[in-house]
Amino acid sequence: xxxxxxxxxxxxxxxxxxxxxxxxxxxxxxxxxxxxxxxxxxxxxxxxxxxxxxxxxxxxxxxxxxxxxxxxxxxxxxxxxxxxxxxxxxxxxxxxxxxxxxxxxxxxxxxxxxxxxxxxxxxxxxxxxxxxxxxxxxxxxxxxxxxxxxxxxxxxxxxxxxxxxxxxxxxxxxxxxxxxxxxxxxxxxxxxxxxxxxxxxxxxxxxxxxxxxxxxxxxxxxxxxxxxxxxxxxxxxxxxxxxxxxxxxxxxxxxxxxxxxxxxxxxxxxxxxxxxxxxxxxxxxxxxxxxxxxxxxxxxxxxxxxxxxxxxxxxxxxxxxxxxxxxxxxxxxxxxxxxxxxxxxxxxxxxxxxxxxxxxxxxxxxxxxxxxxxxxxxxxxxxxxxxxxxxxxxxxxxxxxxxxxxxxxxxxxxxxxxxxxxxxxxxxxxxxxxxxxxxxxxxxxxxxxxxxxxxxxxxxxxxxxxxxxxx
Numbered sequence: 001x002x003x004x005x006x007x008x009x010x011x012x013x014x015x016x017x018x019x020x021x022x023x024x025x026x027x028x029x030x031x032x033x034x035x036x037x038x039x040x041x042x043x044x045x046x047x048x049x050x051x052x053x054x055x056x057x058x059x060x061x062x063x064x065x066x067x068x069x070x071x072x073x074x075x076x077x078x079x080x081x082x083x084x085x086x087x088x089x090x091x092x093x094x095x096x097x098x099x100x101x102x103x104x105x106x107x108x109x110x111x112x113x114x115x116x117x118x119x120x121x122x123x124x125x126x127x128x129x130x131x132x133x134x135x136x137x138x139x140x141x142x143x144x145x146x147x148x149x150x151x152x153x154x155x156x157x158x159x160x161x162x163x164x165x166x167x168x169x170x171x172x173x174x175x176x177x178x179x180x181x182x183x184x185x186x187x188x189x190x191x192x193x194x195x196x197x198x199x200x201x202x203x204x205x206x207x208x209x210x211x212x213x214x215x216x217x218x219x220x221x222x223x224x225x226x227x228x229x230x231x232x233x234x235x236x237x238x239x240x241x242x243x244x245x246x247x248x249x250x251x252x253x254x255x256x257x258x259x260x261x262x263x264x265x266x267x268x269x270x271x272x273x274x275x276x277x278x279x280x281x282x283x284x285x286x287x288x289x290x291x292x293x294x295x296x297x298x299x300x301x302x303x304x305x306x307x308x309x310x311x312x313x314x315x316x317x318x319x320x321x322x323x324x325x326x327x328x329x330x331x332x333x334x335x336x337x338x339x340x341x342x343x344x345x346x347x348x349x350x351x352x353x354x355x356x357x358x359x360x361x362x363x364x365x366x367x368x369x370x371x372x373x374x375x376x377x378x379x380x381x382x383x384x385x386x387x388x389x390x391x392x393x394x395x396x397x398x399x400x401x402x403x404x405x406x407x408x409x410x411x412x413x414x415x416x417x418x419x420x421x422x423x424x425x426x427x428x429x430x431x432x433x434x435x436x437x438x439x440x441x442x443x444x445x446x447x448x449x450x451x452x453x454x455x456x457x458x459x460x461x462x463x464x465x466x467x468x469x470x471x
Contacts, residue, residue, distance in 0.1 A: 012046035078104035160318035168277035179304025186235035240274035293415035334398035376427035382408035
């Protein structure tokens with residue numbers, strides 16, 4: 001509790017949201033907490049801070065996690081909101097930073113609404129191109145793209161689905177731990193309990209598909225190109241699709257998917273989550289991660305998984321009372337485009353663009369080498385990132401990279417950070433993404449910031465591309 005009680009906590013909006021979620025009026029909640037309605041009103045209006053005693057009363061009365069309740073969403077929400085308000089449509093208004101911070105902290109519902117409107121606007125802007133590419137008469141794209149909707153759903157859940165994790169752990173307890181024996185056990189369970197055969201087939205038979213389930217013959221066909229980790233995962237996916245179908249369907253219903261494409265995406269994503277939880281059961285995996293100090297190659301070998309599967313799982317260790325390091329994760333191609341992202345608690349880059357070119361993730365060029373880097377954001381927060389290259393896909397010219405990251409304060413729990421003094425060593429200064437970054441002296445800049453006017457003169461050329469005005 002020291003880190004919570006050492007500072008004054010003004011959490012009025014969160015307290016108000018909690019009360020409304022519980023269906024209580026101020027009088028009833030005040031009575032249950034043993035305080036006066038006027039005092040509760042002052043707390044909700046941020047006229048008084050929450051004391052440690054009040055936090056404990058909230059935790060005991062309503063069974064909430066103090067860490068979750070006191071976790072500040074201001075930095076991330078304010079960053080997202082500032083990014084949205086830098087759009088060309090509204091940036092001439094010149095909304096001050098303190099106004100953005102006030103809205104993000106005190107009116108989280110307003111921030112969320114603005115975010116949804118912006119995502120819908122971004123999709124509508126792409127609509128003409130989509131219609132042209134699809135031909136006349138094509139159905140319009142949904143107002144919220146399924147991938148964006150699912151990304152937000154995962155973020156709200158902290159990338160952790162407790163019921164699915166618990167059910168997968170139960171299945172894993174009935175199977176072997178060794179990856180080679182696990183593969184045999186999965187094949188046998190599919191056959192004995194569900195009448196499904198697993199068959200390895202030539203790559204040309206599946207014609208570009210690595211996994212196909214033949215429902216009529218109850219046969220799971222796997223491409224010969226799949227590595228051992230892919231084969232285990234494919235069988236785990238099929239088993240979870242059979243034995244956890246009702247649980248996954250219930251979770252999908254709770255997500256309130258806006259359309260059919262989003263619903264299908266949620267089913268697939270949650271089944272993938274279940275498969276990973278089966279192969280890497282929560283408690284055993286978390287304990288192995290902590291004991292090995294998050295040795296990525298060791299964990300990958302011990303559980304028989306790929307780098308990407310391992311990174312996904314590390315971002316999901318958010319069980320109450322048994323949390324892991326709050327990692328964020330991105331998958332980046334050689335053009336710097338983020339094709340997959342899990343934000344964690346403190347994702348330092350922009351959510352609607354690429355990453356900073358000063359972040360050296362592509363210096364990782366070997367699948368077995370972990371490249372650590374200490375970075376510092378413009379607001380002087382430090383992060384440790386771990387980059388590891390993925391095997392080159394068949395026919396692909398570029399190599400993708402998986403990067404895991406966390407706040408530098410967790411570096412002591414990570415073996416790949418040994419030798420890095422996160423307090424004293426020089427850190428590479430990075431920005432959110434070029435079009436939002438206001439560092440004036442950056443020689444790596446690829447685009448001018450949309451928040452500032454250019455300051456070009458014929459009589460001089462600055463060392464940094466795209467000079468811009470300070471105000």
